[in-house]
Amino acid sequence: MSAPNDYDPVEVTALHPDEVARMLDEALAAIAGADSLEALKEAKAAHAGDRSPLALANREIGALPPSAKAEAGKRVGGARKKVGEALKARQAALEEERDARVLVEEAVDVTLPWDRAPRGARHPITTVAERMTDIFVGMGFEVAEGPEVEAEWYNFDALNFLPDHPARTMQDTFFVEAPSGGPSGRVLRTHTSPVQVRALLSRELPVYVVAPGTTFRTDELDATHTPVFHQLEGLVVDEGITLAHLRGAIDAFVEGMFGSGLKTRFRASYFPFTEPSAEVDMECFVCRGASVGDPDAPCRTCSSEGWIEIGGCGVVNPRVLTAAGVDTERYSGWAFGLGIERTLMFANGVKDMHDMVEGDVRFTSAFGMEV
Structure with missing residues (x-):
């Protein structure tokens, strides 16, 4: 035990x-x-x-x-x-x-806006260009396009700009490539007029086209100028075309863009690619001429002149038609050029070109999401 x-x-x-x-x-x-x-x-x-x-x-x-x-x-x-x-x-x-x-x-303030990343907006230049184009499409025009880097021949020679024309110097034009054994160099197009020549070379007559697009010139950026801007070019080439048809198209555009009852006028001018040529004015759509001579009721839109310049136009120079292979004995035509920024400034009261190019969403959003 x-x-x-x-x-x-x-x-x-x-x-x-x-x-x-x-x-x-x-x-x-x-x-x-x-x-x-x-x-x-x-x-x-x-x-x-x-x-x-x-x-x-x-x-x-x-x-x-x-x-x-x-x-x-x-x-x-x-x-x-x-x-x-x-x-x-x-x-x-x-x-x-x-x-x-x-x-x-980690508190969340539910009273704040839920969409902290606001929607963007289409740039007003885009929407205005489309509105302008739609007016002419409604008249039976087609939309034509061309390159922004253009051969000198299309930009100058075919449009009757002589070799010593001031616009062909580097003080006015951005040159991309100098001539190298060929007839011309390459430039950033200074206007949308080269599309006229390309349309005549690539389309069957008659031709009724508008060409909206970006253009470039060696301008300083200020309140009324910018080195990159936009134009709407129009061209008609057909049998029996006269200045009366041009006047009717311009009047229809002014009415569609700015309202009915506005008068237009042509002032003699000069462009190498049209002859005769004219500057186009329209009656001020704000004061309709009532501010002229009235110091008590000045108009900021037309500076109390009663008229607003909107573009240039004229009968297509026979040399331009010949360069494109068009029979000038049978066909005639006219062309016009309208500034899109200028139209935007007049139609919406924009005073400074800086607002259009600085990319501030507060400027573009004020025009909404128009499509």
């Missing part, structure tokens, strides 16, 4: 009351000192995990005699329970702090 087991749990260091109390105090201090959920997770692993001091002490109980297990189990179990309760309370407190912080840091 074996001797009685005199094993004293007090003599086991890990189960000594003072040691259990020390382990409990360390655990509670670590839990109380955790300032984040991540720190609390580390404290839980260190003081309530499988390898924590209290867990290891709990394993020592299994080696005790039955009479000693109850007291040791009560002591260690009570300490572990307090650690668990402390963990639960501290986690609740930290989660509450986190939620309160998130409400402040």
Whole structure:
């Protein structure tokens, strides 16, 4: 018969009351000192995990005699329970702090506009160009296009610009490529008139076309000029064409663009590619001439002159028709050129060309999403 087991749990260091109390105090201090959920997770692993001091002490109980297990189990179990309760309370407190912080840091003001990236708008030059084009398409014209980098022959020679014409100098024209053994170099087109020649060379007669597009000249950017601008060119070549037909087309355009009842007038001018040539004026659509001679009612749109210049026109020079292979004994025609920026400025009261080119969305959005 074996001797009685005199094993004293007090003599086991890990189960000594003072040691259990020390382990409990360390655990509670670590839990109380955790300032984040991540720190609390580390404290839980260190003081309530499988390898924590209290867990290891709990394993020592299994080696005790039955009479000693109850007291040791009560002591260690009570300490572990307090650690668990402390963990639960501290986690609740930290989660509450986190939620309160998130409400402040990630708050969403539902009274603000939801669309913080406002919609863009089509540039008014585009919409005005399309409106102008639509008016002529409604009269039976077709839309013609040409390259912006153009051969000198199309831009100058075929349009009756002599070799020594001032417009052919670098002070007026952007040259892309000088002549290299050929008849001409290449330029950034100075007007949309080269499309006239291309249309005559590529289409069967009669020709009724309009050519909206970008043009380039060596102008300084100021309130009324820009080195990159837009024109709408028109060309008619048919049998029996006269200036009366041109006048009727211009009148129809003015009425469609600016309103009915406006008068137009032609003033003699000169262009190499038309003869005779004329500047086209229309009656001011704001004051309709009433401000002329009336200092008490000045008109900012026409400067109290009663008339607004809108473009140039004329009968197509026979030399231009000949360059395109058109029989001048049988066919005649006329052409016109209208400034799109100028039309936009008059129709909408735009005073400064800078507004059209600086890309400020506040300027374009004022014209809306017209299509």
